[in-house]
Each structure stands twice: as C-alpha cells, then as structure tokens.
Amino acid sequence: MSEIASRTLEILSLFQSQKEWTGNALSERLDVSPRTVRRDVMRLRDLGYSVDADRGPGGFYRLATGSHLPPLIFDDEQAVAIALALQTAPSSVQGMNDATARALQTVRDLLPPHLADRLQTFAVEQIDNVWDLAPPKVPSDMIALISSAAQDKQLIKFDYQIRSAQSVQDSQVVAEPHKLVVWSGRWYLIAYGQREESWHAFRLDRVRNIGLPGWRFRPREFPEDDVTRFVQLQPDRGDLNDAWPCRGTVRMVCPVELVAKWAPGGANIESIGEETTRITMGAWSWSGLLGLLATFGCNFVVEEPAELAEAAAVIARRMTHASQGIDAKARS
Known part of the structure; x- marks a missing residue:
C-alpha cells in the first residue's frame, strides 16, 4: 500500500510539472506497466481528482480544468x-x-x-565575481509577458537597439517568441523575426515598448541543434559600449567559433574572414583588457582606441624584460 500511495503522489507531482502525459510516458517514468497506470488513474478519480483521458494513438492523461492539487508535493x-x-x-x-x-x-x-x-542547512550566499561585469537587469514583467506569449503562440512587437563596435541602430521587431535563454547572466529571447525572415537571439535589456499585437502564429522548428552556440555567435550579443571603464576593439587571428565560445558574455564579436575575428570587449584597466585578450593565445592587432595600443607597447616591453631573466640564466 505504501508503494501505491507513493506512486499516486508522484503522478500528482508529474501533473504539476507537465499538463499532459501519455500512458506510455507515465509507464516509463514510474517503471510500471500501462495497466498499472490505468489503475492508478482510477484511484485518483476515486479520491476526487478529475482526470481526463484521451484514448487511442497519441492519447494522454491530464487533470480536468478546475481540478486542484495539494499545495505542495515534494520529496x-x-x-x-x-x-x-x-x-x-x-x-x-x-x-x-x-x-x-x-x-x-x-x-x-x-x-x-x-x-x-x-x-x-542549505543557506547559500552569492558573491559577485570582480572579473565579470554584472549583467544588465531586465524587468520581471517583461519575462512573464514573453513566456506567456511563447506558450500561447502570440506574436510580440518591440523596439530593439542593435549595437556593434561601429554603429548603433534602432529597429522595430515583430517576432515569434520561441524560448528564453540565460547565458553568462544575460537574458536572451530566441525568436523568429517576421520582417527579417530569420532567427535571432535578442538581448532583453535592449528591448523597449514591448506589446502584443493580438496575432497568433504557427510554431516553427528551431533550425539549430546547439542553442548555446547560436547565442554565442550573435554579433550583437555583448553589453553596451560604456559598460567598462576601458573598452577596445582588436582584430584577432582566430576563427569566430572559438572566439565566441571563450569570450566573456559582454563581448561583441564579428567574423571578418575564415580565420579572423573582430572582438570588442572591456575590462577594469587597459592592462587587464590586454591580459584577457592574451588568453586566446593568438596574434591580434589593436584597432581602437589609441590608449589600448599604447598599453600594448608598454606590456610588450615588460614581457621582453621578464623573459631576459630566463635567457640570462640559460646562458650562464
């Protein structure tokens, strides 16, 4: 009886996490036969829970509208x-x-x-990492609106600011919301832009005047297998230009896929050749920025500003001086 009671509570918990379940899915999840699932569903009905069943291929179980579950069912x-x-x-x-x-x-x-x-016993305190700039904040009501629109297959309309190392562009977007993604603390909306006729990862902190036009859309299949890679390769993925006290742009001899994977979440990237990438990023000092760029282990040329190029010359002299101690020891 204890096993039956435990399984019944687990079914209720599953109904809380997902609206509909096929009999086969419940059977696999509970590790019981489909016949046992049917008996458990009947037991729930006897306890007063209204469970609808759609029979045949593609059939499912779900709690009827208006049914109430116990407040909390947690193991x-x-x-x-x-x-x-x-x-x-x-x-x-x-x-x-x-x-x-x-x-x-x-x-x-x-x-x-x-x-x-x-x-x-699970009291946790978060400590900010000074190496990584705190991500811009986004309003919770925007997240709720987008989540609801994606669930209900409703179009959303908003003003969006596209920023790159060279320009700032304002545009109006009509999009089919697909899912929300958080990467490196930054919120992105994966959506299909109807005017652009393409998929994009929109930074939520750049979205303004969002609303629902009142139109619905037919769901599309997201064409990418790797959502993380898709977000990382967005050229305007980074933070605003004034986020760090020191910010610069370099041309790096490294494929964009590798730069995108290892660059901080606030960096902007742009592919300018098969083996060359332009990256704009910031740090707390020019030396700190050069240190971050040096971690890629490849050649790069400073494009702007002049302060970054001057700092690179100073660092080059320091590194040369640092290596002379080893050379002198080797000669002796």
Whole structure:
C-alpha cells in the first residue's frame, strides 16, 4: 500500500510539472506497466481528482480544468533543489531579491517539519565575481509577458537597439517568441523575426515598448541543434559600449567559433574572414583588457582606441624584460 500511495503522489507531482502525459510516458517514468497506470488513474478519480483521458494513438492523461492539487508535493531532493534554486536565482532580474526570499520562507512554512529543518542547512550566499561585469537587469514583467506569449503562440512587437563596435541602430521587431535563454547572466529571447525572415537571439535589456499585437502564429522548428552556440555567435550579443571603464576593439587571428565560445558574455564579436575575428570587449584597466585578450593565445592587432595600443607597447616591453631573466640564466 505504501508503494501505491507513493506512486499516486508522484503522478500528482508529474501533473504539476507537465499538463499532459501519455500512458506510455507515465509507464516509463514510474517503471510500471500501462495497466498499472490505468489503475492508478482510477484511484485518483476515486479520491476526487478529475482526470481526463484521451484514448487511442497519441492519447494522454491530464487533470480536468478546475481540478486542484495539494499545495505542495515534494520529496527530499525536490525540496533541496527548490531551496538552492531560489537562493541562486539570477541577479539580473529587477526586484526579485525580496520576492525570492519570501518565496523560500513560504516553501519552508508549508513543508513537513523534517524537510523544513533540512532546508535550513542549505543557506547559500552569492558573491559577485570582480572579473565579470554584472549583467544588465531586465524587468520581471517583461519575462512573464514573453513566456506567456511563447506558450500561447502570440506574436510580440518591440523596439530593439542593435549595437556593434561601429554603429548603433534602432529597429522595430515583430517576432515569434520561441524560448528564453540565460547565458553568462544575460537574458536572451530566441525568436523568429517576421520582417527579417530569420532567427535571432535578442538581448532583453535592449528591448523597449514591448506589446502584443493580438496575432497568433504557427510554431516553427528551431533550425539549430546547439542553442548555446547560436547565442554565442550573435554579433550583437555583448553589453553596451560604456559598460567598462576601458573598452577596445582588436582584430584577432582566430576563427569566430572559438572566439565566441571563450569570450566573456559582454563581448561583441564579428567574423571578418575564415580565420579572423573582430572582438570588442572591456575590462577594469587597459592592462587587464590586454591580459584577457592574451588568453586566446593568438596574434591580434589593436584597432581602437589609441590608449589600448599604447598599453600594448608598454606590456610588450615588460614581457621582453621578464623573459631576459630566463635567457640570462640559460646562458650562464
């Protein structure tokens, strides 16, 4: 009986995480036969839960509209996962610090005592990394609107600012939202631009005046297998030009795929040849910026500004002086 009760609670938990489940999917997830799944569903109905069933190929189970689940159904691992997720929530969402703290306390108040006590041991404090500029913040209501539009297959319309090392362009976008992605703390919307007739990763901190025109769209299949690579290779993926006190542009002898993979999330990249990439990035000092560029282990030429070129000459003399000690020791 304890196994049956545990499995019944797990089915309810699965209905919380996903609206519809096929019988085969439930059977594989629970490691039981389809016949046992049918019996479990009947047991839920006997307990007062209205579960709809669509029979035949492609059939599914789902809770009927208006059905209510128990407030919280968590096992130990799920409770810990929620506590950690709330305490390490992205800091790039405006006004979420207080909300996540209150949500964590609400979860603790509703959990059984042994789980609530266990969560107290998972107190986490985030520390900012001075090597990486804090990402721009985006409003939570924008994230909610985009998520809802993607779920309901509704078009969105917004003003968007495209920034590169050479220019700033304002454009109006009508897009089919596909999914939200967070990379290096920065929020991106993967969407199909109807006017451009192409896929793009839009930086949410550059979106303004977003709204719903009221039109729906037919879902498209995202053409890329690797979402991370798609986001990294966007030429206007980086932060605004005034984000760092020292910011410069170099032409690097390195394929754009490698530069995109290892460059910081705030860097802008541009392919200017099969083996050459233009990269614009920033740091706390000109020496710090040159140090970051040197980690790629390839030749590069400074394009701008003059301060970066001057700093490169100074660093070159320092590196030459540093290597002379080894040369002198080798000669002796």
